[in-house]
Amino acid sequence: AFAQLSQLNNRRDPLKETxxxxxxxxxxxxxxxxxxxxxxxxxxxxxxxGQNVSLxxxxxxxxxxxxxxxSTGNSSAGGELSEDPPLLLEEEEPxxxxxxxxxxxxxxxxxxxxxxxYTFACTSFVLIFGLLLIxxxxxxxxxxxxxxxxxxxxxxxxxxxxxxxxGVLVVFASSGKRTLPALQPILSNFMIPLTVTFRLVLLRKSxxxxxxxxxxxxxxxxxxxxxxxxxxxxxxxxxxxxxxIGRVLWPVVFMLGFVPAAVMNxxxxxxxxxxxxxxxxxxxxxxxFLFSTSCYxxxxxxxxxxxxxxxxxxxxxxxxQLGDSWRFGVSCxxxxxGCPADSGVRGAMFIGMYTVSYIGGGLMLRYAEGATLLAVxxxxxxxxxxxxxxxxxxxPFQFHIQTSYTTWFALASLSLMVPAILAYNWRxxxxxxxxxxxIQADEANEASDSEAAGKYGGTNIxxxx
Numbered sequence: 051a052f053a054q055l056s057q058l059n060n061r062r063d064p065l066k067e068t069x070x071x072x073x074x075x076x077x078x079x080x081x082x083x084x085x086x087x088x089x090x091x092x093x094x095x096x097x098x099x100g101q102n103v104s105l106x107x108x109x110x111x112x113x114x115x116x117x118x119x120x121s122t123g124n125s126s127a128g129g130e131l132s133e134d135p136p137l138l139l140e141e142e143e144p145x146x147x148x149x150x151x152x153x154x155x156x157x158x159x160x161x162x163x164x165x166x167x168y169t170f171a172c173t174s175f176v177l178i179f180g181l182l183l184i185x186x187x188x189x190x191x192x193x194x195x196x197x198x199x200x201x202x203x204x205x206x207x208x209x210x211x212x213x214x215x216x217g218v219l220v221v222f223a224s225s226g227k228r229t230l231p232a233l234q235p236i237l238s239n240f241m242i243p244l245t246v247t248f249r250l251v252l253l254r255k256s257x258x259x260x261x262x263x264x265x266x267x268x269x270x271x272x273x274x275x276x277x278x279x280x281x282x283x284x285x286x287x288x289x290x291x292x293x294x295i296g297r298v299l300w301p302v303v304f305m306l307g308f309v310p311a312a313v314m315n316x317x318x319x320x321x322x323x324x325x326x327x328x329x330x331x332x333x334x335x336x337x338x339f340l341f342s343t344s345c346y347x348x349x350x351x352x353x354x355x356x357x358x359x360x361x362x363x364x365x366x367x368x369x370x371q372l373g374d375s376w377r378f379g380v381s382c383x384x385x386x387x388g389c390p391a392d393s394g395v396r397g398a399m400f401i402g403m404y405t406v407s408y409i410g411g412g413l414m415l416r417y418a419e420g421a422t423l424l425a426v427x428x429x430x431x432x433x434x435x436x437x438x439x440x441x442x443x444x445x446p447f448q449f450h451i452q453t454s455y456t457t458w459f460a461l462a463s464l465s466l467m468v469p470a471i472l473a474y475n476w477r478x479x480x481x482x483x484x485x486x487x488x489i490q491a492d493e494a495n496e497a498s499d500s501e502a503a504g505k506y507g508g509t510n511i512x513x514x515x
Contacts, residue, residue: 093410098431100403102235103438104396106226109167110445111393112382115159157388163365165358165372166379167397168221172214172348174401175408179341186337198338205321206339210346212314217347218354219307222363226444228300230456235435236275236463240305242268244312252316260473267470275463276301278456318412336412392447432467436460
């Protein structure tokens with residue numbers, strides 16, 4: 051449908067009856083394309099909402115505490131329990147300091163390590179997309195051929211590399227003990243001004259004035275949403291998240307995670323639409339693309355193991371503790387080490403929704419209007435995610451309507467952000483491109499008419515346009 055619509059748009063037939071037939075066919079194809087874009091958008095939005103909701107729930111899950119300790123947060127070294135710290139980035143006392151102090155018949159709680167969540171998810175993506183390649187190879191061998199063999203590996207590596215950097219920043223900042231879950235969907239819209247910037251720098255695609263102003267509006271709305279975390283007098287200290295200066299730094303780290311994500315999306319837009327001339331002009335198979343970039347993402351993630359032992363940022367004190375945290379995470383995912391089933395369910399939901407988001411986003415980048423449209427459609431995640439965390443509490447997870455200063459500032463932010471998003475999407479890139487093509491066509495016709503008038507103006511030949 052996309053290919054036929056493109057051919058119809060590029061074909062210009064002077065005969066009216068042919069034009070009428072082409073317009074009818076084009077209208078039918080546009081309806082099909084619209085339905086496909088809506089389906090791709092649904093996959094992208096549903097996947098992102100699901101992953102954003104399940105990520106903090108998974109990170110802060112684990113073995114429940116029965117010793118009467120206050121917190122099961124993920125901010126402590128090794129993911130163990132500790133008392134509330136007054137420190138900037140929540141470097142807390144390890145498990146060994148608890149030994150000998152708990153009652154005889156109780157279990158010390160332990161939460162999932164952020165690095166385990168990050169690398170286990172990367173490993174799962176490689177396995178999922180690798181398994182999806184098997185039926186494609188068996189049922190449609192022509193779908194994997196010269197294009198896949200000759201595609202530039204550097205492009206695939208860069209996409210996986212930036213995806214991994216996104217994970218290092220976002221996953222480690224996503225614990226509800228660091229960045230408020232209700233704030234995370236709003237902060238993720240930092241992607242829109244970043245996408246506009248990187249499309250201009252990397253693809254030389256400048257936005258219209260309206261889109262530039264809309265992106266600026268989104269950025270200002272983000273500043274409004276962060277005010278309660280930056281101004282302690284607004285009372286946000288009592289609502290969860292980090293304390294002290296960490297209350298400001300962790301949301302900033304979360305936002306910075308979308309810098310490599312925006313670069314990744316722009317590179318995906320460029321290469322998913324890229325046709326390899328040496329392979330007959332074919333496009334790369336989407337599942338092969340996701341499998342290859344996931345492999346490079348996993349390799350980069352493994353090379354970044356040291357992040358988990360950085361004091362105040364990671365969750366482990368040593369390489370041994372990092373390995374033990376990974377063992378505990380795998381065991382907990384499958385219901386071992388005293389963990390309830392909900393830890394594995396939350397992890398499976400995150401991996402599944404992330405996979406759906408990957409596929410939906412990839413389809414939109416290839417067949418729709420590029421990374422800008424993906425960023426705009428994904429902005430629906432903001433109100434949906436915010437509504438979810440308004441009606442539910444993370445720890446313990448339960449239905450609980452919450453209103454606070456953060457809620458009101460978030461609503462004010464949304465009142466600025468939603469009109470900006472609508473303005474951003476008021477005229478699509480396709481419409482802008484069509485308008486430019488029409489202007490060029492009119493100029494060409496005028497030039498042709500002028501040339502013809504000059505050629506026949508001094509003769510007795512009657513010229514009819």
